[in-house]
Amino acid sequence: MTQKTILIKPYSAYERERQPAENAELTHVEKGSPMGEYLRRFWQPVALSTELGELPKAVRMFGEDLVLFRAKNGKPGLLEKHCSHRGTSLEFGICEDEGLRCCYHGWLFGVDGTILETPGDPPDSQLRFNVCHGAYPLHEYRGIIFGYFGPPQEKPEFPLFDTYAIDDDRLVPYCLTYPCNWLQVHENVMDPAHAVFLHTRISFTQFAEAWGELPDMDFVPTPAGMIYVTTRRWKDKVWVRSNDIILPNLAQVGHIWEDGQDDKCFARVAITRWTTPIDNQTCRIIGWRHFHPDADPRGIADEAQCGVESVDFFGQNGARPYEDRQRMPGDYDAQVSQRPIAVHALENLTRCDRGVAMLRQLLRRESNKVAQGGKPSVSPLRTDGATPTYAHDTVISAPPREDDAAFIREVGKTITGIVVRGEHHEAADRDRQVRARIEDYAQSLAGTTV
Ligand code: FES
Ligand SMILES: [Fe+2]
Numbered sequence: 001m002t003q004k005t006i007l008i009k010p011y012s013a014y015e016r017e018r019q020p021a022e023n024a025e026l027t028h029v030e031k032g033s034p035m036g037e038y039l040r041r042f043w044q045p046v047a048l049s050t051e052l053g054e055l056p057k058a059v060r061m062f063g064e065d066l067v068l069f070r071a072k073n074g075k076p077g078l079l080e081k082h083c084s085h086r087g088t089s090l091e092f093g094i095c096e097d098e099g100l101r102c103c104y105h106g107w108l109f110g111v112d113g114t115i116l117e118t119p120g121d122p123p124d125s126q127l128r129f130n131v132c133h134g135a136y137p138l139h140e141y142r143g144i145i146f147g148y149f150g151p152p153q154e155k156p157e158f159p160l161f162d163t164y165a166i167d168d169d170r171l172v173p174y175c176l177t178y179p180c181n182w183l184q185v186h187e188n189v190m191d192p193a194h195a196v197f198l199h200t201r202i203s204f205t206q207f208a209e210a211w212g213e214l215p216d217m218d219f220v221p222t223p224a225g226m227i228y229v230t231t232r233r234w235k236d237k238v239w240v241r242s243n244d245i246i247l248p249n250l251a252q253v254g255h256i257w258e259d260g261q262d263d264k265c266f267a268r269v270a271i272t273r274w275t276t277p278i279d280n281q282t283c284r285i286i287g288w289r290h291f292h293p294d295a296d297p298r299g300i301a302d303e304a305q306c307g308v309e310s311v312d313f314f315g316q317n318g319a320r321p322y323e324d325r326q327r328m329p330g331d332y333d334a335q336v337s338q339r340p341i342a343v344h345a346l347e348n349l350t351r352c353d354r355g356v357a358m359l360r361q362l363l364r365r366e367s368n369k370v371a372q373g374g375k376p377s378v379s380p381l382r383t384d385g386a387t388p389t390y391a392h393d394t395v396i397s398a399p400p401r402e403d404d405a406a407f408i409r410e411v412g413k414t415i416t417g418i419v420v421r422g423e424h425h426e427a428a429d430r431d432r433q434v435r436a437r438i439e440d441y442a443q444s445l446a447g448t449t450v
Pocket of ligand 2: 199
């Protein structure tokens with residue numbers, strides 16, 4: 001009997017073959033694994049600055065046990081967890097002016113892992129010059145502590161993106177821990193169909209009624225990764241929304257409660273977030289919620305709810321009672337319950353999943369490139385010194401046409417063409433130029449008839 005015959009037969013659970021293994025190439029992140037080595041070539045968020053007080057903090061990254069601390073001179077350090085003397089965990093160490101002192105015999109480690117003192121030895125001991133403790137470099141930026149975990153000679157510049165400079169924006173750091181593999185959480189950003197079902201039709205309207213309208217969906221490569229393009233008819237408006245993936249594991253998401261009611265042009269993001277592996281079966285979303293008028297026209301957002309294991313929109317952690325989560329599941333419930341590591345060989349991908357498939361393809365291509373000794377792709381473009389990104393919401397007035405499905409598809413394609421392609425992407429006033437071109441296009445539609 002072929003596997004296909006079993007799959008289409010009712011009551012066939014007993015006859016299933018044993019569960020296939022997960023896709024290790026894309027999901028596993030240990031040192032030496034293709035994806036682990038690829039992800040390590042980029043600055044990765046480790047913790048919020050507010051998580052690091054006067055005491056050291058035990059953390060895990062890519063399956064490695066580490067200790068994060070802040071020396072009294074203000075510099076953060078990230079050391080291998082176990083002391084180079086006899087292995088005591090440095091989470092029990094004491095933060096001093098220049099570093100972290102092990103509680104057991106007082107060895108003092110600098111933020112870069114150099115051994116500054118071995119106080120039990122004679123003053124002329126050379127031991128500290130012959131041993132170095134493992135450490136990773138850190139960079140603290142706007143309330144998030146980032147680390148670089150790859151080969152030192154490949155360390156990139158700390159990247160700056162255009163969305164760090166949105167007018168009147170406040171970047172509020174937040175983090176959420178998910179007890180599952182990093183990829184299933186990250187690829188959710190390229191799954192716009194779940195917004196229709198999980199977030200709107202299945203239990204209740206979690207964000208806005210317009211999300212329940214099945215959009216035209218497209219997936220477009222960018223110099224930095226890819227975007228999805230969803231284009232919806234909503235009353236007399238056409239709403240185009242794109243989320244960004246910036247390879248490998250950075251994502252940007254538009255306005256959370258966007259309802260498609262009011263015209264807007266290239267309104268920028270509400271979230272910039274990394275999904276970073278703690279190990280193969282745990283990951284952490286760390287990033288910023290953006291608070292600016294474009295991302296919250298109705299005043300729903302709540303900065304006070306954003307922080308450690310908390311964010312101001314529905315369904316992002318497992319803190320609710322189990323039965324509430326069953327009745328009104330959110331992103332956390334849908335993604336974590338895909339198994340500790342989602343098994344790709346058991347999936348039946350559909351047309352809706354083209355974004356997920358494309359993201360996996362890009363990640364595979366890039367991790368293979370690194371495994372073969374190449375450099376990972378990054379966008380070469382700069383706008384005012386920052387890398388241009390593409391996530392946006394645009395809503396234009398355009399009443400329904402005779403062949404409305406074809407019309408809205410054309411609107412989505414044209415606006416995406418303006419946003420993603422074009423020589424203006426390296427211009428200092430790129431956002432203004434994009435908005436001017438979209439506005440011209442919207443005007444041209446207002447003058448056309450069917
Ligand atoms: S085990 Fe750390 S100083 Fe001895
Ligand atoms: Fe979602």
